[in-house]
Amino acid sequence: MTDNWPVSDLLDIRRIYLEPAAAELPRGKEVLARHPDATIVEVESHQRIPELYGDETNVRRWVRIKREALVLGVKKTMTARPNGRSADFIAPSTANGCAMACAYCYVPRHKGYSNPITVFANIERITAYLERHVRKQGVKPSANECDPLSWVYDIGENSDCALDARISDNVRDLVTLFRDLPTAKASFATKHVNRDLLDWDPRGRTRIRFSLMPPADAKVLDIRTSGIAERIAAIDDFVAAGYEVHVNFSPVVVRDGWLADWADLLDHLDAGIGAAAKQQLAAEIIFLTHNRGLHEVNLGWHPKAEDLLWRPDLQQVKRSQNGDLNVRYRTGEKGAYVRALTDLIAERTPYLRVRYAF
Known part of the structure; x- marks a missing residue:
């Protein structure tokens, strides 16, 4: 299921749920112009659209909804939430939802599970807020696990920015913004290789985290994504294009033979990237939590x-x-799993700095 999905199979927008205010903004007009044949359905709010929200009862429609539906709205609330692990702050989102369908994704349950892409048209307000927020922070006073020098802003907490860039120029605007902010950098994780981003000249101010897992797991869990081999093959090109590139080992799934398959993946990673990528590479490791x-x-x-x-x-x-019942690997045993994987990384890819693991 990770056979490098062509964009036409991921996205074929036929229906746009539109907040009227979004159509009045330049970005909204641009998105609408890209899909002149789409049926427009006006909605009061981009949240809780009846045709999308609560479709747990019709789960077999999900992939079709993800492929054919787009929501175009206006971001109402601007906040940069402190984070402190993957990033210093979570930036206000310019999109949420996804056309991919990873089986473990926590995001869909907040928006009806089918969770097609929502694009926010008021990008100018979002970038202006972010620029003010960055400048207010000043120079980062000390290094932390996010970055030794720069404030890091995750710009894709509830979406995949590489795929969002197929829909609108919002992500490109963010990369351009951070390119000229010397005290901060943008960051996002992705499972979609979008080589259009190679032309954006980020000048080291955007960190892309390619999510990786053993192909045997990805075939079952990473639905409608770029293949693992394709993601690894893209790393050198993105480093050469001026991105900081990290890897995101997430979620790590424990099963029979899991550690041997991770050893194979690390060997593939080591053989698939060059010296420049290895010199700047770092990893995040997140073991599975399920709901x-x-x-x-x-x-x-x-x-x-x-x-x-x-x-x-x-x-x-x-x-x-929030009251949800989650499951995670048992305390004590999970610690042993984490140590086993980090020891394996030290053995197979000793240059790969582990930023955090849990």
Whole structure:
């Protein structure tokens, strides 16, 4: 399922759910002009659209909805939330949702599970807010695990920016913004190789984190994404184009033979990138956390994924702050898994700095 999906299979926009205010903005007009044959459905809000939200009862329509539907709205609230692990701040989003369909993704349950892409048209307000926020921070006083020198802003918490860039110029505007901000850099994780980004001249101020996992896991879990080999093959090109490139080992799934498959992946990574990439490479490692509600929904459209994701013999229940029931690998045993993988990285790819692992 990771056979390098052509863009036409990922996106074929036929229906646009439109907040009227978005159509009055330059970015909204640009997006609408790209899809002149799409049916326009006016909505009061980009949130909780009845035809999209609550479609858990019709899970087999999800991929079709992701491919054919687009939501065009206006971002109402501007905040840069402190983060402190992957990034110093989570930037206000310029999009949410995704045309890909990874079986473990936590985002869909907040927007009806099908979760097609929503684009926010008021990009000028978002970039102006971010520029003010960055300048207010001043020079970063000390190094942390996010970055030794720069404030890091995650610009893709609830979407995949490389894929968002197929829909609008919002991501390009953000890369351009951070290019000229000497105290900050943008960051986003991606499972989609979009070589259009190679022409954007980021000048080291945008960090792309290519998400990687063993191909055996990706075939089952990373639905409608670029293949693992394609992602690795892109790393050198993005480094040469002026991006900082890291890798995101997420989610790490424990199963029979998992560590041997990670060894193979690390060997593939090592053989697939050059000296320049290795010199600046770092990794984030995130072991699987799964959600009981998503488990039940996945059983309706992709039960094979749950053979990997739902492992009561290995997992314990944890209630999240919002009341959801999540499962994660058992305390103590998980620590041993983390050590086993970080030791393997030190052995196979000793240049690969682990920024954090949990």
